[in-house]
Amino acid sequence: MxxxxxxxxxxxxxxxxxxxxxxxxxxxxxxxxxxxxxxxxxxxxxxxxxxxxxxxxxxxxxxxxxxxxxxxxxxxxxxxxxxxxxxxxxxxxxxxxxxxxPLLPRQVAACIANINGLLEDVDQELLDTVVDRLDSSRKIVLIGALASAGFTDYFAYLAKWFDDRWLVAGRNGTTLGSTLAGVGPEDTVLIISKHPYAHRSVRAAAVAAGNGATVVVLTDSHTFPGLQYADFHFIQRTESPHFFSSYAATLVLIETITGMLVARAGSGADARIQEVDKHNRLLDEFENV
CATH class of the missing domain: 1.10.10.10 (Winged helix-like DNA-binding domain superfamily/Winged helix DNA-binding domain)
Structure with a gap:
């Protein structure tokens, strides 16, 4: 036919x-x-x-x-x-x-421009609102696929130093569905997705929104189909002389969000960081230098 x-x-x-x-x-x-x-x-x-x-x-x-x-x-x-x-x-x-x-100076210049663009592209009031929402959530689920997967791991690594509510969905033996099945209105699902967009990230946004969770998206363009399900979103510039997108601005935004959360957590974060550090050393996670 x-x-x-x-x-x-x-x-x-x-x-x-x-x-x-x-x-x-x-x-x-x-x-x-x-x-x-x-x-x-x-x-x-x-x-x-x-x-x-x-x-x-x-x-x-x-x-x-x-x-x-x-x-x-x-x-x-x-x-x-x-x-x-x-x-x-x-x-x-x-x-x-x-x-x-030489590629290095061109790549550096592009990344610096992308990072500087955050000051123009990110609304501080919106950022404060999102950080407040993360701070008050029962749990925060991070979702990233393809090139974005490693950045959700990094996000969770930073956050778990001072807060045990964070988890990465669909990793370490758990399925994406099993994690999303437990989310609801008290939770936040944060999705990182850059072009080419992963189908699972779009579907995860739809499922999370359907379950009543707050959906936050970090992406590179308004063309990301999952934006229709987002309560909040941030667009980061990804220009690069390389053939693929740069995540430099996204890394700065991730580190900014976690830094703002530490500031809100107060002395409780200090105690958690000290406890995590102690256990890391007991488990010999770090090389002694």
């Missing part, structure tokens, strides 16, 4: 625009100019922002050749991801083209 690829959204709009009603044209204009919003936000949010009913978006999707609105949204995600993938390939080619230029 022959299958057909879904149409490109802008091409479909251009082809069908003359036949659309005034209302569907308003919806089509919004989709054409706000593809990131279509890819990342719920239909209800898109309808509210554009002033067009959800039912009109469903009718528009069918008029453009999609089975339903969800199929149109998946196409928006696919197109955005394709643009990002093309960017990776272009960067890899440039690395070969610029092989005679």
């Amino acid at each position: 022959e299958t057909h690829s879904p149409p490109q959204i802008r091409t479909a709009i251009s082809t069908s625009y003359a036949e659309l009603s005034d209302t569907l044209r308003i919806a089509a204009d919004y989709i054409a100019e706000n593809q990131v919003e279509i890819a990342t936000r719920s239909l209800r949010s898109v309808a509210s922002a554009s002033g067009v009913s959800p039912a009109s978006y469903t009718r528009l999707a069918r008029a453009l050749g999609f089975s339903d609105y969800e199929a149109l949204r998946e196409q928006a995600r696919s197109e955005l991801n394709k643009r990002e993938q093309d960017s990776f390939q272009d960067k890899a080619r440039r690395l070969r083209t610029d092989a005679d230029q």
Whole structure:
């Protein structure tokens, strides 16, 4: 049986625009100019922002050749991801083209720019709110896959020095599902995900939100599909002459959050750190120098 690829959204709009009603044209204009919003936000949010009913978006999707609105949204995600993938390939080619230029100073300059960007990109009031939420949570579940997995481990390593409520989901013999089954409104799920986005991170955000947990996302773009489930999110710049994303700004944000939590914990954190250090030495975790 022959299958057909879904149409490109802008091409479909251009082809069908003359036949659309005034209302569907308003919806089509919004989709054409706000593809990131279509890819990342719920239909209800898109309808509210554009002033067009959800039912009109469903009718528009069918008029453009999609089975339903969800199929149109998946196409928006696919197109955005394709643009990002093309960017990776272009960067890899440039690395070969610029092989005679030292990479270290370019990489350092890019990381410094990304880190400096945190001061512009992160709202201090929002950061305080998120840290307050983490401080008051029953437990904090960290989720990261692919390149982000190691950074959730580092996050947990820092946090567990002064706080035993933190755990990394889906690691060390536990499944992602078994960890998420225990979360609820008193808990926070913190997800780190950078392009290319892992399906399990998006699904985990949906499950956590469905269980009533607070969802916090650290990502590199508003195109991350899991943002539609997030209560709070932070976007970090990841520019790099390398073909892959830089995590330098994300590391600074992780270290900032844990530092703020230590400051809130007071003398209790001091006692916990001292106890952890004592047990590490009893277990001979550190090399004596």
